[in-house]
Amino acid sequence: xxxxxxxxxxxxxxxxxxxxxxxxxxxxxxxxxxxxxxxxxxxxxxxxxxxxxxxxxxxxxxxxxxxxxxxxxxxxxxxxxxxxxxxxxxxxxxxxxxxxxxxxxxxxxxxxxxxxxxxx
Amino acid sequence: xxxxxxxxxxxxxxxxxxxxxxxxxxxxxxxxxxxxxxxxxxxxxxxxxxxxxxxxxxxxxxxxxxxxxxxxxxxxxxxxxxxxxxxxxxxxxxxxxxxxxxxxxxxxxxxxxxxxxxxxxxxxxxxxxxxx
Ligand code: HEM
Numbered sequence: 341x342x343x344x345x346x347x348x349x350x351x352x353x354x355x356x357x358x359x360x361x362x363x364x365x366x367x368x369x370x371x372x373x374x375x376x377x378x379x380x381x382x383x384x385x386x387x388x389x390x391x392x393x394x395x396x397x398x399x400x401x402x403x404x405x406x407x408x409x410x411x412x413x414x415x416x417x418x419x420x421x422x423x424x425x426x427x428x429x430x431x432x433x434x435x436x437x438x439x440x441x442x443x444x445x446x447x448x449x450x451x452x453x454x455x456x457x458x459x460x
Numbered sequence: 461x462x463x464x465x466x467x468x469x470x471x472x473x474x475x476x477x478x479x480x481x482x483x484x485x486x487x488x489x490x491x492x493x494x495x496x497x498x499x500x501x502x503x504x505x506x507x508x509x510x511x512x513x514x515x516x517x518x519x520x521x522x523x524x525x526x527x528x529x530x531x532x533x534x535x536x537x538x539x540x541x542x543x544x545x546x547x548x549x550x551x552x553x554x555x556x557x558x559x560x561x562x563x564x565x566x567x568x569x570x571x572x573x574x575x576x577x578x579x580x581x582x583x584x585x586x587x588x589x590x591x592x
Contacts, residue, residue, distance in 0.1 A: 363559065369549075370553065388522075415497075422498060447506070454516065
């Protein structure tokens with residue numbers, strides 16, 4: 341057995357929590373994708389009328405919002421992993437990560453507007 | 461501040477001559493999973509939101525969106541994003557299976573990655589035919 345004596349002890353298992361979050365959100369998004377495809381087919385076709393009818397259901401809009409939250413979380417973990425791999429200068433990385441968070445929060449607000457029509 | 465290490469880690473040679481590195485199909489699928497994830501974040505989310513917004517808003521907004529989306533370049537981008545979503549989803553399912561220690565043997569890993577790769581392209585082609 342190999343024992344590593346120079347282990348670099350950091351953090352509080354954020355890595356594991358993110359790893360699990362990314363998997364749970366992935367499952368949520370898979371399920372939503374299947375539900376959406378079936379609902380659309382059920383609703384009477386992939387034309388504009390069927391499309392409108394699908395989004396008229398409050399339950400479907402709520403499911404979509406759940407998907408959006410899962411996506412927000414999943415994308416944050418994923419994109420942050422990518423920045424940690426490729427952007428080495430800490431300052432640059434933090435700026436990029438800040439921009440990513442801003443974009444994701446903006447998208448979530450946009451999602452709410454689209455789903456529940458809070459238009460000015 | 462993280463505690464400093466008692467000994468610096470050994471400096472290993474870095475050899476990143478990409479064309480010279482052998483790329484078996486599982487590694488291609490893995491890289492494309494990352495590429496597709498990045499694409500979905502950079503283009504996919506804003507595109508999907510804009511499309512949904514337009515398709516549910518007034519007929520006028522929908523018409524103006526349809527005019528933009530009907531352009532061949534827009535269609536190509538849309539098809540690219542469909543591929544990104546399908547590939548990322550299928551590779552994600554495979555990834556979750558691997559996390560559960562299913563399909564870890566080399567032969568199986570090669571087979572499933574080839575299946576992901578081909579299936580994503582086939583589904584994308586089917587959608588592309590409809591869009592075009
Ligand atoms: C539709 C269902 C989806 C599934 C099943 C899924 C699955 C996964 C899984 C299992 C991972 C972990 C890969 C790893 O640990 O190496 C991952 C990573 C990632 N996902 Fe997704 N994902 C989905 C949708 C999305 C979407 C819509 C985005 C758009 C932002 C996205 C962006 C990413 C990114 C950026 C990563 C990190 C890639 C990397 O580190 O190489 N995913 N995904």
